[in-house]
Amino acid sequence: xxxxxxxxxxxxxxxxxxxxxxxxxxxxxxxxxxxxxxxxxxxxxxxxxxxxxxxxxxxxxxxxxxxxxxxxxxxxxxxxxxxxxxxxxxxxxxxxxxxxxxxxxxxxxxxxxxxxxxxxxxxxxxxxxxxxxxxxxxxxxxxxxxxxxxxxxxxxxxxxxxxxxxxxxxxxxxxxxxxxxxxxxxxxxxxxxxxxxxxxxxxxxxxxxxxxxxxxxxxxxxxxxxxxxxxxxxxxxxxxxxxxxxxxxxxxxxxxxxxxxxxxxxxxxxxxxxxxxxxxxxxxxxxxxxxxxxxxxxxxxxxxxxxxxxxxxxxxxxxxxxxxxxxxxxxxxxxxxxxxxxxxxxxxxxxxxxxxxxxxxxxxxxxxxxxxxxxxxxxxxxxxxxxxxxxxxxxxxxxxxxxxxxxxx
Amino acid sequence: xxxxxxxxxxxxxxxxxxxxxxxxxxxxxxxxxxxxxxxxxxxxxxxxxxxxxxxxxxxxxxxxxxxxxxxxxxxxxxxxxxxxxxxxxxxxxxxxxxxxxxxxxxxxxxxxxxxxxxxxxxxxxxxxxxxxxxxxxxxxxxxxxxxxxxxxxxxxxxxxxxxxxxxx
Numbered sequence: 051x052x053x054x055x056x057x058x059x060x061x062x063x064x065x066x067x068x069x070x071x072x073x074x075x076x077x078x079x080x081x082x083x084x085x086x087x088x089x090x091x092x093x094x095x096x097x098x099x100x101x102x103x104x105x106x107x108x109x110x111x112x113x114x115x116x117x118x119x120x121x122x123x124x125x126x127x128x129x130x131x132x133x134x135x136x137x138x139x140x141x142x143x144x145x146x147x148x149x150x151x152x153x154x155x156x157x158x159x160x161x162x163x164x165x166x167x168x169x170x171x172x173x174x175x176x177x178x179x180x181x182x183x184x185x186x187x188x189x190x191x192x193x194x195x196x197x198x199x200x201x202x203x204x205x206x207x208x209x210x211x212x213x214x215x216x217x218x219x220x221x222x223x224x225x226x227x228x229x230x231x232x233x234x235x236x237x238x239x240x241x242x243x244x245x246x247x248x249x250x251x252x253x254x255x256x257x258x259x260x261x262x263x264x265x266x267x268x269x270x271x272x273x274x275x276x277x278x279x280x281x282x283x284x285x286x287x288x289x290x291x292x293x294x295x296x297x298x299x300x301x302x303x304x305x306x307x308x309x310x311x312x313x314x315x316x317x318x319x320x321x322x323x324x325x326x327x328x329x330x331x332x333x334x335x336x337x338x339x340x341x342x343x344x345x346x347x348x349x350x351x352x353x354x355x356x357x358x359x360x361x362x363x364x365x366x367x368x369x370x371x372x373x374x375x376x377x378x379x380x381x382x383x384x385x386x387x388x389x390x391x392x393x394x395x396x397x398x399x400x401x402x403x404x405x406x407x408x409x410x411x412x413x414x415x416x417x418x419x420x421x422x423x424x425x426x427x428x429x430x431x432x433x434x435x436x437x438x439x440x441x442x443x444x445x446x447x448x449x450x451x452x453x454x455x456x457x458x459x
Numbered sequence: 460x461x462x463x464x465x466x467x468x469x470x471x472x473x474x475x476x477x478x479x480x481x482x483x484x485x486x487x488x489x490x491x492x493x494x495x496x497x498x499x500x501x502x503x504x505x506x507x508x509x510x511x512x513x514x515x516x517x518x519x520x521x522x523x524x525x526x527x528x529x530x531x532x533x534x535x536x537x538x539x540x541x542x543x544x545x546x547x548x549x550x551x552x553x554x555x556x557x558x559x560x561x562x563x564x565x566x567x568x569x570x571x572x573x574x575x576x577x578x579x580x581x582x583x584x585x586x587x588x589x590x591x592x593x594x595x596x597x598x599x600x601x602x603x604x605x606x607x608x609x610x611x612x613x614x615x616x617x618x619x620x621x622x623x624x625x626x627x
Contacts, residue, residue: 090491371483434477 057159057171065179073146077313078108084313084366091370111306118302123208126299130206135300135307138199141192142314147179148188149321150246152331152351156342176247177331177347185245189322190231193277197223199311200279200286200296207299215295218377219286222276225384226283230273232392233266236399237326240418250330254340256415260327262422264430265395267327269388274319276384279312280365282372285380320361321354328357391433398429513617516572516587519565520615521608529609530584533560537576537585545569546576563605567593574618586615 082097082104089096097104122131154174162168182188197220204216237259238244241252253259260267276283287295297308324330331350333339339350375383399422406412406421498506505511521529533550545568551561574587590613595601 087491091487093490093493093496095495095497367484367487371487372480 053160053168053170054172056166057169060163060166060169061157061171061175062179065177069146069151069179070143073143073314073317074310077310077317078112080313080316080362081111081309082107083362084369087363087366088370091367115302115306120304121299121301123299125208127206127208130202131299132304134199134203134206135304135311136199137202138196138311139307139314141195141199142311142318144192145189145318146314146321148182148185148246149318149325150176150178150181150250150330151321151354152177152347153339154247154342155344155347174342177351178246181245181247183245185243185247185249186234186322186326187244189318190227190234193318194223194227196277196311196315197227199308203300203308204286204296207296209299211293211298212296215286215288215292215298218288218292219279219296222279222283222285222380222384225381226273226276226388229269229384229388229392230277232389232396233269233273234326235392235396236263236266239396239400239403240422246325246330249326250332252415253329254332254337257419257423258327258329258332258334262419262426263327263399264426265391265433266399267323269392269395270326271323272388273384274323275365275368276380278315278319278365280316281369282375283380284374285377288374290374316362316365317358320358320365323361324354324357330354395429398425511589511591513589513614514619515589515591516574516616516618517590518567518588518593518611518613519570519576519603519608520586520588520590520611520613521563521605522584522586522615523609527609529560529563529605530582531560531563531605532582532584533558533563534581536579536581540575540579541570542573542575543569543571545571560605563608565603565608567601567603568598574616577616577618587618588613588615590614 085107086096086104088094097107100106100110122128154176156173157175158172160168160170160172200219200223201216204212204214204219207213237249240259240263241249243249243252249259256262275281279286285295286292287297289295292298297305300308331339331354333350333353339346339353402422402425403418406418410417410421412418412421498504498509521531523529533548535548535550538544538546538548545566547562547564547566548560549562550558552558572587577586580586585608588611590611593601
């Protein structure tokens with residue numbers, strides 16, 4: 051093995067350890083944050099007993115879950131019952147591996163380690179575990195594996211509540227994945243690439259995509275909520291109907307795995323929104339962050355973290371604002387509103403891009419960005435005017451006709 | 460659809476979804492910065508604007524006379540009126556002909572805390588009290604005998620006074 055290869059593996063292992071450790075600790079703290087935010091929004095202080103301001107609450111929860119009894123329901127399909135938490139946990143973790151967390155770090159070293167030998171690294175080090183050229187295709191592919199965790203957990207538990215939760219989860223995630231995938235096509239059209247680092251570069255050169263592709267952003271955000279099974283789309287675990295949905299029968303650490311997976315999904319979706327539509331690690335109104343260096347890497351990571359953190363907070367904010375959808379409302383929103391909207395938006399964007407390039411001859415990202423921004427202001431107004439009046443969302447509101455009860459005796 | 464259920468037609472055309480959501484979000488955000496209403500319970504048990512009601516009906520208490528004997532004369536009215544049948548009374552009589560309870564037990568688990576025993580008592584002996592912290596490690600500790608009922612020191616409930624219906 052060449053010294054360069056060894057250097058690559060060494061930095062990759064270090065990145066793996068650092069990022070996954072940070073993610074797991076962050077997820078633990080997010081459970082606390084969620085309870086704190088929930089408390090604050092209900093004029094309560096939230097957990098404040100374990101440690102200062104309740105900061106050790108996640109640790110207490112973790113210890114509790116570790117020492118609790120593992121139960122296995124009678125008639126459960128044991129192998130799948132054991133596998134299901136892993137199926138939902140692992141993809142959730144994997145998703146964050148491809149998202150660039152900061153500007154690439156110029157890193158040069160050349161030294162000899164005992165047992166390993168000479169390790170060399172030269173050039174830019176991307177601050178993501180793997181800077182995959184297939185970027186978000188990977189995210190879409192791995193993200194859809196998460197549905198197996200929920201479906202298998204529901205089926206293998208041998209419980210009606212779990213089964214219903216699992217079925218709902220599977221149906222919901224597959225439905226919204228369609229809209230989610232389609233909402234990203236305009237991003238592809240505008241970048242001409244699927245790798246995250248290219249998408250960020252394009253946004254640095256032009257505008258953050260939230261402006262030029264506002265409808266995409268909106269669809270992606272709504273579909274992202276559904277993908278994470280968060281309120282208002284948490285029907286798979288609707289506790290008022292299904293006890294706890296697909297994880298009714300799980301206890302101790304296996305239940306914890308589902309919790310970690312859910313929060314890891316929130317992190318991923320927030321990171322995706324920040325990366326795809328808010329410039330990733332880009333610091334706006336300056337080109338200083340693109341020069342490369344340790345200070346730039348740290349500063350851009352702070353910028354990325356703040357963006358991601360806002361969207362994490364946004365997810366919790368929505369949770370304590372909106373009530374849960376009814377199941378048919380959920381399905382009609384996904385299939386009758388978001389999917390046609392995403393399809394139409396692809397066509398409009400593609401047509402507009404063609405017109406902008408051929409008709410006006412604007413080819414730089416900035417010109418295209420501003421042209422699409424203008425288009426989106428108009429489109430956004432129209433779409434939200436129609437959505438807001440419930441003309442498209444008839445199914446979501448109500449079919450409208452009072453049911454005739456006269457002949458039913 | 461169940462028979463006879465009236466289904467309201469919603470004004471779908473006038474309903475605003477986006478604005479309603481944004482309004483709701485503004486509301487929840489505003490609440491994050493409002494004063495907390497939580498009482499830090501074990502340390503703080505009452506505040507300026509909240510105290511446990513004087514009409515609270517909690518753990519029973521048997522009042523005693525100056526010699527430390529219970530006021531109960533074992534008339535049998537409280538077990539008679541008790542709707543939950545949680546009072547066990549075995550009357551006794553001393554040489555002077557005074558009746559007193561040989562056994563007086565209240566099962567706090569069965570009790571529904573209606574306060575009838577206090578209302579019916581002619582001697583003002585048994586009372587429900589303004590007290591709610593009675594956790595124990597075993598179930599039989601919830602059967603309070605005469606000695607334990609007499610040893611309670613919490614204030615007794617004022618019950619409902621028809622002349623002062625709002626407790627002012």
